[in-house]
Structures are given as C-alpha cells and as structure tokens.
Amino acid sequence: MNPKMDHDAAQALFNDHVDGELGAEQSAALEAHVQACESCREALDQLRTTVAGLRGLSTPPPASDILQGVQRKIRKRSRGRYFTRGFATSGYRVPYEIIALLMVLLMVVVYFGMASLQDLGAVSGAERGHAEDRERE
Numbered sequence: 001m002n003p004k005m006d007h008d009a010a011q012a013l014f015n016d017h018v019d020g021e022l023g024a025e026q027s028a029a030l031e032a033h034v035q036a037c038e039s040c041r042e043a044l045d046q047l048r049t050t051v052a053g054l055r056g057l058s059t060p061p062p063a064s065d066i067l068q069g070v071q072r073k074i075r076k077r078s079r080g081r082y083f084t085r086g087f088a089t090s091g092y093r094v095p096y097e098i099i100a101l102l103m104v105l106l107m108v109v110v111y112f113g114m115a116s117l118q119d120l121g122a123v124s125g126a127e128r129g130h131a132e133d134r135e136r137e
C-alpha cells in the first residue's frame with residue numbers, strides 16, 4: 001500500500017478508522033496523512049467527536065434489578081394489590097388463559113343451551129297453537 005495516502009483515500013477510510021476496523025498498515029498511512037493535512041485532521045476530529053457523542057447517547061443496558069424495581073413501583077402505586085412479596089416470589093399468577101378458555105366454553109354451552117330451549121319453546125308453542133286451533137274448531 002502506498003504510504004503517501006491521498007486526500008480522498010484518507011477521507012474514505014475515516015469511518016472505518018474511527019470504528020477501529022482498519023489494518024495496522026492502513027491505520028498508519030491514514031495517521032501519517034492526517035498528521036500532515038490540517039483539513040483531514042479537523043474532519044477526523046469532528047468525526048471522532050460525533051461518534052463519541054452517538055455512543056454516549058446509546059441506551060445503557062437495563063439494571064439487573066429492573067424487574068424488582070418495576071414490581072416494587074407497581075406494588076407501591078397499586079397499594080399492595082399487585083406484586084406483593086408472596087405474589088412475586090411464589091411464582092403464582094392468575095391463569096388468565098384457562099379462565100378465558102372456560103369463559104368461551106361457558107358461552108358455547110349457554111348458546112347451545114338457549115338455542116335448544118328456543119327449539120323446545122317453538123315446538124311447544126306450535127303445539128299449543130295447534131291445540132288452540134283444534135279447540136276453536
């Protein structure tokens with residue numbers, strides 16, 4: 001590689017250089033150019049500052065006790081209705097899936113129960129109607 005890197009080649013490598021992805025030889029050539037070239041030095045400084053700022057903005061990893069913290073806050077705000085100590089540690093939770101399934105089954109049973117009652121009512125009503133007709137005749 002040509003140790004006397006030109007301006008455009010140097011600037012093309014800025015991002016990789018800041019990310020630490022250049023080989024030693026390329027890095028050295030780039031540094032040599034930047035040392036000699038003021039506009040590249042300023043541009044590289046600016047890029048480094050920008051990248052450092054962006055890294056500072058990146059979301060920090062959540063604290064390891066985030067679950068306990070959230071549960072504590074919910075417990076406090078709900079005045080102990082949720083995530084009381086026993087609730088959190090026993091592993092007990094309300095089996096909403098099973099309750100939902102039972103509700104659906106109950107609705108199906110009620111639906112068919114009412115449908116068959118209506119059938120019965122219609123039949124008996126019809127029979128009653130026939131009976132009344134016959135009485136009138």
Ligand SMILES: [Zn+2]
Pocket residue numbers: 006007010033037038039040041
């Ligand atoms: Zn330059």
